[in-house]
Amino acid sequence: MPETAPARRPLSALRNALRSEASGGLILMASAVLALIVANSPLAPSYFALLGAYVGGLSVLHWVNDGLMALFFLLVGLEIKREVLDGRLRTWPDRVLPGVAALGGMVAPALIYVLVNRSSPETLRGWAIPTATDIAFALGVLALLGSRVPVSLKVFLTALAIIDDLGAVLIIAAFYTADLSLPMLAGAGVTVAILVGLNRAGVSRLSPYLVLGAILWFLVLKSGIHATIAGVLLALTIPLRPSPARPDDPASPLHKLEHAIHPWSAYLVLPVFGFANAGVSFSGMSPAMLSDPVTLGVALGLLVGKQIGVFGAVFAAVKLGLAQRPAHAGWWQIYGLSLLCGVGFTMSLFIGLLAFVDNPGLETETKIGVLLGSVTCMIAGALVLLLAPASDRRAGPAA
Numbered sequence: 001m002p003e004t005a006p007a008r009r010p011l012s013a014l015r016n017a018l019r020s021e022a023s024g025g026l027i028l029m030a031s032a033v034l035a036l037i038v039a040n041s042p043l044a045p046s047y048f049a050l051l052g053a054y055v056g057g058l059s060v061l062h063w064v065n066d067g068l069m070a071l072f073f074l075l076v077g078l079e080i081k082r083e084v085l086d087g088r089l090r091t092w093p094d095r096v097l098p099g100v101a102a103l104g105g106m107v108a109p110a111l112i113y114v115l116v117n118r119s120s121p122e123t124l125r126g127w128a129i130p131t132a133t134d135i136a137f138a139l140g141v142l143a144l145l146g147s148r149v150p151v152s153l154k155v156f157l158t159a160l161a162i163i164d165d166l167g168a169v170l171i172i173a174a175f176y177t178a179d180l181s182l183p184m185l186a187g188a189g190v191t192v193a194i195l196v197g198l199n200r201a202g203v204s205r206l207s208p209y210l211v212l213g214a215i216l217w218f219l220v221l222k223s224g225i226h227a228t229i230a231g232v233l234l235a236l237t238i239p240l241r242p243s244p245a246r247p248d249d250p251a252s253p254l255h256k257l258e259h260a261i262h263p264w265s266a267y268l269v270l271p272v273f274g275f276a277n278a279g280v281s282f283s284g285m286s287p288a289m290l291s292d293p294v295t296l297g298v299a300l301g302l303l304v305g306k307q308i309g310v311f312g313a314v315f316a317a318v319k320l321g322l323a324q325r326p327a328h329a330g331w332w333q334i335y336g337l338s339l340l341c342g343v344g345f346t347m348s349l350f351i352g353l354l355a356f357v358d359n360p361g362l363e364t365e366t367k368i369g370v371l372l373g374s375v376t377c378m379i380a381g382a383l384v385l386l387l388a389p390a391s392d393r394r395a396g397p398a399a
Helices: 011-039 044-052 060-086 092-116 135-148 151-175 182-200 206-223 229-237 253-277 287-291 293-319 331-340 345-355 360-387
Strands: none
Touching: 011 044, 011 135, 011 253, 011 345, 044 060, 060 151, 060 206, 060 229, 060 253, 060 345, 092 151, 092 293, 135 151, 135 331, 135 345, 135 360, 151 229, 151 331, 151 345, 182 206, 182 229, 206 229, 206 253, 253 345, 287 293, 287 360, 293 331, 293 345, 293 360, 331 360, 345 360
């Protein structure tokens, strides 16, 4: 690499981050399976009663989805800011391939969902459900495949998922906002302004940001905008000290906070979310329910839309000379990765709950579609990567 190129994070640190994300993904898989088992066992009444129990004015499920998930969105915001200003998305050439792949992987699934649900205005609201990629689940699958998948492909998937997460955050803020409370919204705006002022004043202690962040969460919750957006807004105000050679620089507030909350997000927040939201009772279900518009639209969006959108965008970008394939990754591997991008578990379930709030029937259809599409993509993607020809796995970055 030329001496003038931007410094990069040490590869060992990147591998550690990927390993942590992947292990969290494996735990998330286990929590989702456990939820399905419990929801279809004699413990099912206790499981659903616990989720519906009210604590402090909110149900347990509400606390998980609006409270705990705010920590996950805080981490998402920190990762987006770090990668754009100081990481793998720092320059425009770095952003081209994951950017076009993420865009294709959001547009194609949405179009397929709309096509399936075009005659049902009520269910069209769920168009964004299959647009998301679950980075933890996908990296968990790649972790099981070990050295069969080059590190460059894992890096590409991580960058793609971060851009995908940014798109999901924007979609939630723009399209899934309830009636607004102007006083609460004004209070949230003032709080954000104070946070920005702390950043501009060079305040590096995290405690003032976290206290104001808690206040911001409450105000956003009451404003009508989904409370998790507060996590992203807080993240964007956390000071970042650029340090490409030191990804865990103790002098950088953003690095410190990201490093501190990542284990909580990976090993507590996401598994609890998975356990609380993946529980679907199969009692009374019939094969005909698989053809319900929401179930079919979500499942086909994830399975067909994601692979067409991601692989098609990457193929076009490479053939047009806009970018190169990830180093040592062949086309079969990129296709397998495109299939894995259809694992939309966490964010897809989350968007589905926002799209069909207070409609248990459509929420159930969403969960079935997400589980069906995600599991199929996970198995298909793993098989393609596992069976990719040895010559393909050694392929270089040339188009």
